[in-house]
Amino acid sequence: MYHIGDQVVVEPTALVAGGAALARVDGFPIFAVNVFPGDIARVELVEVKKGFARADLVELITPSPWRRAAPCPIASECGGCDWTALRLDKQLEAKRGILFESLRRIGKIHDAPEITLHPSALNYRLRSRLHRDGDAIGFYAMRSNRVVPLAEECEVVGVNTAHVIPSVARDLGGRGNASQPHPPRSLADAREDIWEIDGRVITEGELSIAGYRLNTDAFFQVNRHLLQTMLQLVQTHASDVRSKKTAIDLYAGVGFFSAPLARMFERVIAVEGSPVSARYARVNLPANAKVIEAPVERHIAKLPPAEFVFLDPPRAGTRPEVIRAIAERTKEKIAYLSCDPVTFARDASRLIASGWRLSTLDLLDLFPNTHHVETLSSFERAQT
Template sequence: MNRRPRQKQSHGRSLVGQTFDVEVGPVAHGGHFVARHDGRVVFVRHALPGERVTVRVTEGDEGSRFLRGDAVSVLEPSPDRVEAPCPVAGPGLCGGCDFQHVALPAQRVLKAAVVREQLQRLAKLDVPVDVEAVPGDDDGLRWRTRVQVALTPDGRRGFRAHRSHRVVPVDDCVITRTDARVEVEGEPVDEGVVSEAVSTSYGDHTFDVAAGGFWQVHPGAPRVLVETVLDQLRPEPGESCLDLYAGVGLFSAFLADAVGPTGSVHAVEGDRTACEHARANLAAYPHAAVTRGSVDRTLDRLDLEPVDLVVLDPPREGARKPVVSAVVARAPRAVVYVACDPAALARDVSLFTEGGYRLDALRAFDLFPMTHHVECVALLTR
């Protein structure tokens, strides 16, 4: 669940373990907050803007450009600070949740600030952002429908500490549903198939998904994402669509309904198993096709006429320039970009603006309460 630290070259005496007091500044992308000490930036977890805290350094040495640390004592708390609902959410403990110490409405304000800052800095756009709650969780808890756990040396289940290999035992993950599917890190994933039903104002579909394949972990996510994509694209009968990074065909199925038999939908997905399920899930639509392959290379070789609509739902690193350029070359009237990383979204939006598109609408959803993650859906028009 957590990114492991890269090995870094030492630049002097280690500062790990040292403590000092700081005034906490704004939230930064990645679940931490910006502070300064002795002229150097310190990225602090478990803090809030405006607080005065004692920081213990967790990464950095005398020559580091910046330090990382945990707020181990709160000297002047923010009014948005609350007691974490999980006993292992805190400095040196489970690294899965970044914001359990933050009141839920304030979590969404922080996420909105990150999305807005990334768009300002990377795309030179000043866009109002409101992170919306999504039905399907209980005050930000019990929403994960699938979770991967690690094992301690004595065989207990748990999660890794932040930027660490160390496993923290967790008996009850408070953001995970009691009926969630649990996978154990390093063990073979069940290759069976599960069915996921999605009911929206546009219709109902059931999707076959590999038990270990990708599917949104928040129960409210598929519906809200499908409805937002269709609301923004406004597909018309007879239009042609590209669904890139299509997974098992979630968006493709509803697009196929919308454009009808006189239109077309072409889904592109790199994962073999996901493609097999996408073909099965779209079997009722003769005007829908699925191509397996990496999106950048596939777009280069697909002999497609210009298309009307494009959906992009890339992995965390984003679509990047080759894909954006290939999409722009097909001159769609509208592109909807579904993003789980605001920095990648902002970089790609900048590429689209260079290609003659503008950001016309943006919605953000709290699909990952108690963490720093946020899902965005952006509409780009020519």
């Protein structure tokens, strides 16, 4: 029997949902971070359960050919990007495997369509949620609330954010000159969303991104490089619908997807629970789009039938009653943007059980250098 603090040598065989590498020692599964398939590594157990253990890297004995030279000096401890040491092509390969395995194991879906991959350039974040502890400003460490100071070599945040924030931290600590003489007011807080729009680093106020108006309290898609790709894919799915009478956008945010749908359909209904995002959706959308400020789960029973339904729920996915309503009231096509492969597999299984067929899968790499998997799928009514 293993105990917390034990050290073992592992040879991982796969990366799994959540980002850890799976290894088996005498048949016992160990999920380790900062190691990858092909590594031979010594790890220390930090959590031991009856059926598995979790571990941290202690020593890399033999590096995997999947690895690359980590460009960031804090890559092994920063929680902002847990896969930085993994080659970008292998990141995509691993994410595709995680999605297929989630569909097979969680959703019991064994005939999923081929996955189309959409890679992203680096320094992709429009918005970065950073934390401050004293003069340290950065992401939390892995599985910790300790703040790891952001490095200028960071490949996740915007290029200028990576330069400005470390200089602000140096100012706060009195350790030299900085390119920005005074930190943004809100960086005095313990947590702050830092936006970088067209090279400008912004912490509060109104923004304009790709023609959409919002403020720093509203939700917007994070990856600057794949905004148009996402819009084009959703428009392609919507264009397949024969009748263009009604489209519904659930978890609509500031209307990012509702706006192009409003150009294609006679009527669009956008449902958004956040008052801030709903307010900006009304600003961004034309007269044929109706914005309903309400939680989707509370309003779903009141929605009319629609030819096309698009949903972009949070990481937890959506509730069974939402799936039932969508399955019953959608006439032609459903498109689902998911940020978690496990909850997506669960929801996809429920749609299939309700008479729908999973017809397309696009994996959008919205978060390179991390384990996060974003999936855009489409469903059509199954042939009876």
